[in-house]
Amino acid sequence: MAKEALPVAAAAVSAPPLKREKPGPLEYMRRWPLQLMVGLTLFFLYLPLITLMAFSFNDSRRNIVWQGFTFKYYEKALNNDSLIEAFVNSLTIAFFCTVISVILGALAAVMLWRFRFPGKTAVEGTIALPIVVPEICLGVAMLVFFARVMPWPQGLPWPLNLGAITIAHISFAFPFVATVVRARLSSFNRELEEAAKDLGASEWRTFWDVLVPHMQPALIAGALLAFTLSLDDFVITFFTSGPDTITFPVKVYSMLRFSVTPEVNAASTILIVVTVVLTAVGLHMQNQKPKESKA
């Protein structure tokens, strides 16, 4: 008897606390009122999205009651040329916006982190401004700018015709990148930079081989942020897009204005899956340790 009881007691001591054990004073997640609250919140956040995705497979036009599984709305969405064009436009804009925003954001972050210069507070404030200015204000400012001050030439070949929208997106996306990169730079040990220079590395070489590897996780996070901000944007694009430069959100908006069809569900599901996959890839890359600087 005693032989049998002993290992059980030992297991009970070393095992993680059982479910039925009273939660510790600060283990709020193990108390039912908070569990209920978190559960309800997640339900509230996900119910609309999950039903939207589920009913893109529903074989019924009015998409209320389940009528059977179908891919036909995906077929319809994929055969809708203007929808595909809008989707390709959105991805193209997001790509260029990401590349340029990461460069500009990183440069701005290095400038603010490394240098003292007259008017620094003003520059710092101005870089933060696009983050806080309401989208609608930036949207109308871009509308007026591209209508009156710097008209974007009409009828340019793709992808140059998307220039105005891309510029507008970069203007609000790169300050986000700058913020993320600057936070990362504050953990940089400046002695490394000095050491590199003492050992004869040029300014450029130091930047590329010492500073950039340190910034890498923030650059990936910033790129992810810029990409989703651009892909997500409706308001600013709505004011800068022309009849030939429709983006995916603008297209979905006009489809919604006419009627709510399962085709929109299908197109939205594709976009949700694309964003989730990209986010997963981005987070995965971010969690990997930055590569040792090249010898």
Next chain:
Amino acid sequence: MQQSWSQAKAAFAAVAVPPVLWLLLFFLIPLGVIWAYTFGENVGPVTIDFTGTFANYARALEPLYLGIFWKSLVVAGLTTLLCLIVGFPVALAIAFATPRTKAWLLLLIMLPFWTNLLIRTFALIAVLREQGYVNFALEWLWNNASGFMALVGLQPLGAYEPLTLLYNNTAVVIGLVYVHLPFMVLPLYAALDRMDRSLMEASLDLGAGHLRTIWAVVVPLAAPGIASGVLITFIPALGAYLTPDLLGGTDSQMIANVIERQFKRANDWPFGAALSFLLMYLTFIAIAAQAFVQRKAERRG
């Protein structure tokens, strides 16, 4: 610590010129032009004279538009309050969860935030409309209640009347809460996670209940986080365009919808410009208020 720009002029120019030039050309100049328009007058269908008039601002302060500003502030304030009420317990639960659960919950809260705003609003329409899931669930409950009452010999309830949950102010607030909840949860979580837990333990040991501990210890300590969560939620809610446009009715116009109309349909750019600058000033006031709270909290801490 920081290097003076004159010590490395070439390096400074290389990092400073591209972003500063971009900001000047594609951000400050567009805003400057809009600002100039606020003092302009429409003289033809496309020509605008910069006459230095204050008529646009005067018109924006008429009761009709003042009412819309007030309404936007109330809607944004209510949204922020609801987000805080829902978001605080959620952030608290996440901050004190086990590392594994914490990572998953944070991902689950952030995922909708990466999803397109338009798609999320569209998804909400399907849930809230008269033939949507909320009404279906209520109808089912109603019919069951009705059947139960018939069973026990009472007068059964009448036929279910679907609730109108869309195209009104309630729908706008629900939509804004739905969209902005992650904005509130994340800064709250960050503040609660950084907090010194021994203070909470001390409070609990000394006999204070959980609610009292949260109110008297956690809230004051997390005040800067709460203030930034409130700001991050309030600003986009104040300038929201899409949610009131898609979920609102004729009387739920917010200020952004009025601005859009001036630029797209009414074609009164100077007036629209004046409204956008007033919205921007309101935003700056909100930021200044937040900075004030933050400084006060820091001085106390």
